[in-house]
Amino acid sequence: GENVExxxxxxxxxxxxxxxxxxxxxxxxxxxxxxxxxxxxxxxxLIIDIRSNVGEKKDQRIAVTLNKxxxxxxxxxxxxxxxxxxxxxxxxxxxxxxLTFGKGITLSVRP
Amino acid sequence: xxxxxxxxxxxxxxxxxxxxxxxxxxSGHATLYWYQQILGQGPKLLIQFQNNGVVDDSQLPKxxxxxxxxxxxxxxxxxxxxxxxxxxxxxxxxxxxxxxATEAFFGQGTRLTVV
Numbered sequence: 001g002e003n004v005e006x007x008x009x010x011x012x013x014x015x016x017x018x019x020x021x022x023x024x025x026x027x028x029x030x031x032x033x034x035x036x037x038x039x040x041x042x043x044x045x046l047i048i049d050i051r052s053n054v055g056e057k058k059d060q061r062i063a064v065t066l067n068k069x070x071x072x073x074x075x076x077x078x079x080x081x082x083x084x085x086x087x088x089x090x091x092x093x094x095x096x097x098x099l100t101f102g103k104g105i106t107l108s109v110r111p
Numbered sequence: 112x113x114x115x116x117x118x119x120x121x122x123x124x125x126x127x128x129x130x131x132x133x134x135x136x137x138s139g140h141a142t143l144y145w146y147q148q149i150l151g152q153g154p155k156l157l158i159q160f161q162n163n164g165v166v167d168d169s170q171l172p173k174x175x176x177x178x179x180x181x182x183x184x185x186x187x188x189x190x191x192x193x194x195x196x197x198x199x200x201x202x203x204x205x206x207x208x209x210x211x212a213t214e215a216f217f218g219q220g221t222r223l224t225v226v
Contacts, residue, residue, distance in 0.1 A: 001169070043217040044202070046216075097166075098156045100156070101155070103153045104151075104153045
């Protein structure tokens with residue numbers, strides 16, 4: 001089955017700096033890669049996703065890049081703000097199969 | 112559009128007792144997931160339904176956990192008997208599959224504490 005790994009488990013950045021969070025996956029059949037943000041005590045919410053037929057997708061301050069050859073994808077947050085502080089989960093799935101999550105990374109943005 | 116509804120929000124039970132959680136997915140979503148999220152970890156899939164059929168239940172501890180999705184809409188997840196290690200947030204999610212994408216929308220979750 002699919003195995004998704006995130007490293008490191010925590011990341012601290014200064015407000016205004018950029019943050020990059022990386023994930024690797026194991027199943028070459030995976031073709032959908034979402035990123036979820038989970039604030040303390042709240043539900044995970046989708047912030048951006050990418051499919052395997054594109055290499056990069058951007059939405060305002062966030063972007064995701066995908067390297068299918070190396071089987072890794074990354075979340076990029078520019079001009080970080082304190083409200084970006086949360087746990088971020090990456091996930092991977094192939095068509096109609098289960099969505100497998102990584103363990104999550106805690107991002108702290110220092111004011 | 113209304114989101115995924117779950118109840119109850121919180122539940123405290125003693126070990127060896129039974130408990131049930133309920134989920135109402137987004138209208139029209141054929142796929143429904145139950146995830147277990149232990150504190151400090153990512154969501155772990157317990158079971159995935161496509162309409163009222165089970166797609167994946169490989170990580171469901173079937174000796175104590177059961178789930179059903181009658182009529183392909185609402186779903187219930189049951190634990191009987193509960194163990195201390197079952198303390199977690201149980202998240203229900205639903206998705207509408209198209210073009211290979213499986214964006215999942217999550218409910219607020221049920222926080223279970225087993226004492």
